[in-house]
Each structure stands twice: as structure tokens, then as C-alpha cells.
Amino acid sequence: MPLGLGEFFGICWCVQGQPVVQNYGSQLDKKIAISANFHTVPVMEPNTAAALSSRLNASRIRALFLDMFVKAARKHGCNTTQLLRDVGLSGDILDSPYAWVKFSQYVAFTERVAEQTGNPLIGLELGTGFSPAELGPFHVLTMTLSAPRDVLHAFIKFQNHWQTHSSLEVHEVDEERTELRYVAGNDDIWPRRQDTEFSIASIATCLRHALAGQWRPIEVRFQHDISAYRDVLKANFNCPVRGDAPHTGIVIPSRLLRMSEPPAARSRLDHLNPVLEAHLMDLMRVEQDQDDDIIEQVRLSISKRLAGTSVTFFAVATDLGIPERSLRRYLAQNNVSFRELLQQQRMRRACQLLESSAQIPLEMIAEQLGYADAASFGRAFKDWKGVSPRRFSRSATQRKTS
Numbered sequence: 001m002p003l004g005l006g007e008f009f010g011i012c013w014c015v016q017g018q019p020v021v022q023n024y025g026s027q028l029d030k031k032i033a034i035s036a037n038f039h040t041v042p043v044m045e046p047n048t049a050a051a052l053s054s055r056l057n058a059s060r061i062r063a064l065f066l067d068m069f070v071k072a073a074r075k076h077g078c079n080t081t082q083l084l085r086d087v088g089l090s091g092d093i094l095d096s097p098y099a100w101v102k103f104s105q106y107v108a109f110t111e112r113v114a115e116q117t118g119n120p121l122i123g124l125e126l127g128t129g130f131s132p133a134e135l136g137p138f139h140v141l142t143m144t145l146s147a148p149r150d151v152l153h154a155f156i157k158f159q160n161h162w163q164t165h166s167s168l169e170v171h172e173v174d175e176e177r178t179e180l181r182y183v184a185g186n187d188d189i190w191p192r193r194q195d196t197e198f199s200i201a202s203i204a205t206c207l208r209h210a211l212a213g214q215w216r217p218i219e220v221r222f223q224h225d226i227s228a229y230r231d232v233l234k235a236n237f238n239c240p241v242r243g244d245a246p247h248t249g250i251v252i253p254s255r256l257l258r259m260s261e262p263p264a265a266r267s268r269l270d271h272l273n274p275v276l277e278a279h280l281m282d283l284m285r286v287e288q289d290q291d292d293d294i295i296e297q298v299r300l301s302i303s304k305r306l307a308g309t310s311v312t313f314f315a316v317a318t319d320l321g322i323p324e325r326s327l328r329r330y331l332a333q334n335n336v337s338f339r340e341l342l343q344q345q346r347m348r349r350a351c352q353l354l355e356s357s358a359q360i361p362l363e364m365i366a367e368q369l370g371y372a373d374a375a376s377f378g379r380a381f382k383d384w385k386g387v388s389p390r391r392f393s394r395s396a397t398q399r400k401t402s
Helices: 028-032 064-073 080-084 091-095 102-119 122-128 136-143 149-157 193-214 230-237 254-258 272-283 293-305 313-320 324-333 338-354 362-369 373-386 391-399
Strands: 014-017 019-020 060-062 100-101 166-173 179-183 219-221 246-252
Touching: 014 091, 060 064, 060 102, 064 080, 064 091, 064 100, 064 102, 064 122, 064 246, 080 091, 080 102, 091 179, 100 102, 100 272, 102 122, 102 193, 122 230, 136 149, 136 272, 149 166, 149 193, 149 254, 179 193, 179 254, 179 293, 193 246, 219 230, 219 391, 246 254, 254 293, 272 373, 293 313, 293 324, 293 338, 338 373, 338 391, 362 373, 362 391
Parallel strands: 014 166
Antiparallel strands: 014 019, 060 100, 166 179, 179 246, 219 246
């Protein structure tokens, strides 16, 4: 279940839209010496799930999540061996729940399962039926915690051990509302509907277990188009659901995270928490020595900041806990500029929104992407794609109906 890593107990707290992050210290000086090759990834056009498997990237996810979709496909009579082979995987990867799978291959497989089973809601259904016990010893760790907020903190702290280059961020909307925002990196991987709906539904399921009868979401938000099945999602989450949103997440009453009364059964296990956490941290250790890790972190920071906050070089460097000068030097030595990365992320998101069936006004898209107005966005988009946003949107609609 993808959640995220941050500052307080590993949390990245965002208050009134402004992130408060911990500077973990920089190992950038060591990485500066590494000669890494960077290849610009073009904006991804709408594509089949099978083609997604060819997108190479650094993000990875544990095999236990892949296994859930494999089992669901088998129940529908699908040839899972062939489905895995189609995305470049073999059944051996499922021998260990902690094995790493490329996120691009995982996403490709989930979309293939939805196609082959004829069930576009399969990710949502698996997430809704998700049991915290699926997380093995981590579930035991959560049973030692004293409050729902601590349970959430534990999931956030272990995010990088479940899925790299992703996060669950706690954003304080106002005194009454808090948004739990799921951010998955690698915006070039699209669509990823099954992963997103599985993730949000499983997060909601785990929080419902922790909060029991107190679970009352205010709104659920998805970045992808949900116009064709909004009512199903609304019934599933029992709250309003919004599509084509700037971020994917769940808005809940802030008071739920302030609850501190521990169940009696849990309080007797408190002393086991540090021991279990230490063992799990060692068992699920994540190696962070990929040459492209810093560039991936820059992309992720830009994606998180595209709507609602300032996307400046200083802000991104602060997110990464890296001095501006060092970060500029690293990007230059890898033949990539911050402006180039920002433009890539903007255009990827622009294409996703323009392809939506909801026909989003250009003014709203421009605002989401940080442009001054629709005209500025239109000029930037045409320079990038060679066609106007309106023409691109009409072509996308024609492709869907043809």
C-alpha cells in the first residue's frame, strides 16, 4: 500500500500548503563525482498497457502488491504466466513478497489485468477488500501503536520501503480539514488508474480499521478522469469524489488525527514497537545508490508542487535538503536543466488533463500548472507539441470515439 516518507516520524508535514521538511544531510558531493547519463523522456502519448512495460525508470514496488493482482487475474481465468511475460516479468518474482518490481512493469500489469478481466474497477475492488494483515509483520507493528495518528505515521515512515519515489503527505487544509495526499513519481507512466485507485482504496481501508466507527472522509480526489464511473466511486468511499484534480488524496476531518485514546489491547504491546520497527527496517532495507536518484527526486518534487505552491529551484532544493549550488552543479553534469524538468512535468500533466472527457477549461489547466493565464499556457503548449491545446484535446476525443 503506497504511502510516503517525510519529516516528523518520517513525515513531510505541509501547513497551509507550505512544506516543512527535514534536511537529512546531503550525500550529493559524493554523487557529483559519478558520471551519469540522462536521457530526456518525451511526453507520453495515450498508449496501451502493454507498451507501458517498455518505460524504464528507477521507481520500484514490492512484489506483494503485484501478487494481489495476479491472484485476482487467476480467479477470472486469465493466463497470468503470459500476462506477466507481456510486461517482462516471470512468476519467480512472486516467490518473495519483498522482491522488487519495476513500477512501470507493475502499472502495466495492473492495466493489463483490468483489460483482460473486463473489469475497469478491479484496482478499486482490491483496495476496498484489502486487509492490513496482507502487510505481514508490519501489521503487527501497527497493533503496538497507541493512536490512529501513530498508525498513519508508521505507514508514512515505511513508504520508501514499500514503493520508492512516492509519498503520502499530510496537508493541513484548514483547522477542520486535512488532506492525505498520495504522490507517485514517474509522471511519464500514464495511465495508472488501477494503481491509483487501489492505493487510495487500500489507504482508506487501513484508516477505517484504525479509526473504526470514526472514519468519515470528506472528499476523495483523483488526478485521472473519473467521469464515466463517478457514482460508483462515490458509493464506494461514501463521500463526494472529484476527478482531474491537481492531486490524488483523501480529505478527512482534522480531529481524526488528533484522537489519542488507545485501545486497551494495543497499549499492552507498546514495549514491542521499537524492536519490531528495528527488525522491519533491516528486513526491508532500501538501497539508495541509483545514479538517477536525485533527478527522480527533483521530478517528484516538481510534480508535488505543480498546483498550489511555488515551483522554484530554491523550493525544490529545500525539499531535497540539498544546497542550490550543489544541485545546479549535479544537474549540469548530467546534461539536464531544472527548466527542462519543470517543462516536462507541466506538459505531461497538461496532456493528461486535455485528454480528459471532462473538457476542463484552459484557464483551470493553466492555473493547475502554474501559468499566469490560459494564453501563456497555450503558447508554451504549442511550442512543445506543435499544436494548440484545443486542437490536441479534439484529437484526443476523436481517438477515443474512433
